[in-house]
Amino acid sequence: MKTLEIKAFVPSKDFELSKQFYQDLGFELASDSGGIAYFKSCNSSFLLQDFYEERHANNFMMHLLVEDLENFYSELKNSTIEKKYKIQITNITKQPWGMYDFCVEDPSGVLWRIAQNIIE
Numbered sequence: 001m002k003t004l005e006i007k008a009f010v011p012s013k014d015f016e017l018s019k020q021f022y023q024d025l026g027f028e029l030a031s032d033s034g035g036i037a038y039f040k041s042c043n044s045s046f047l048l049q050d051f052y053e054e055r056h057a058n059n060f061m062m063h064l065l066v067e068d069l070e071n072f073y074s075e076l077k078n079s080t081i082e083k084k085y086k087i088q089i090t091n092i093t094k095q096p097w098g099m100y101d102f103c104v105e106d107p108s109g110v111l112w113r114i115a116q117n118i119i120e
Contacts, residue, residue, distance in 0.1 A: 005045070010047065010049065010060065011060060012051070012052060012107075015037075018106060018108055019037050024079070024081050026072075026075075028040050054109070061110070063112075063113045063115065065099075065117070072114065073092055076089055099116060
């Protein structure tokens with residue numbers, strides 16, 4: 001099997017608000033058509049859909065691996081994103097699976113674990 005890419009369809013309760021949230025989080029809105037917005041950053045991408053089902057959104061999780069977790073965390077904490085979207089960014093935690101990470105929940109309840117590998 002030769003694959004090219006895999007993308008998740010992320011739900012959104014308020015499509016316009018979620019599109020702005022992901023741009024504020026640092027993703028580029030590459031296209032937006034027919035209730036599907038394509039977001040990307042370097043080699044990572046996902047599709048935001050104009051679809052919401054509470055149980056689904058509240059059990060949906062994304063994992064984003066970054067190169068410099070401390071810097072990304074500082075940028076987010078120093079921005080207005082928490083206040084603007086009434087969300088909370090957790091502290092950075094060392095995980096037993098060999099990563100440091102922090103969590104942020106989008107306006108629809110989707111949990112993002114943003115991580116960096118521990119290099120020892």
